[in-house]
Amino acid sequence: MTLDPATLAAILAMMAATVFTRLIGALLVSRFTLSPRLERALTAVPPAVLMAVVTPTAIATGPAETIACLVAALAALRLPLLPAAGAGVVTVALLRAAGL
Template sequence: MTVTLANLLAILAMAAATYATRVSGLFIADRIPKSGRARAALDALPAAVLTAVIAPTAVATGPAETIAAGITVLAAFRLPLLATVVVGVVAVVVLRLLLGS
């Protein structure tokens, strides 16, 4: 594999952007509101991003995966994270076997 100058510069630029994003959190952490509506919006952000990433994949893959995603969401209301992951994986495996996907 040959590394060209353009590839090397792209990798270094991506590394710098990633590092800058992480370090910027240290500098703006004291400016984040501790209460109020802005804080509530920031608290909801991780779940919103996760939903935006997972939902299209769950709906576009097939019926077994879509049903398993629904089962996993329901399990997440009652179970801790690790148990929810186990329920999701088992649901996909069983549904794929039953539905022949």
């Protein structure tokens, strides 16, 4: 497998942009006192982003993916984003292995 230099540069640029925006966001939020209402709103952002990413997959694909999206959505209500997404990935893998 070969890696095109332009592809590598694009990957590194996306990584840098992601890290930069996360660091800037963390620095900005740490300088302000957040109201409880704003904290609740910010807590709702990761599950909302997860739903925005997985909903097109749930609608456009088969039953295994739809069920896995539902599992991820339910997990996102109680778990952090990464474990919720992991639950969806594990679910779709198990359902595909079962032939669904």
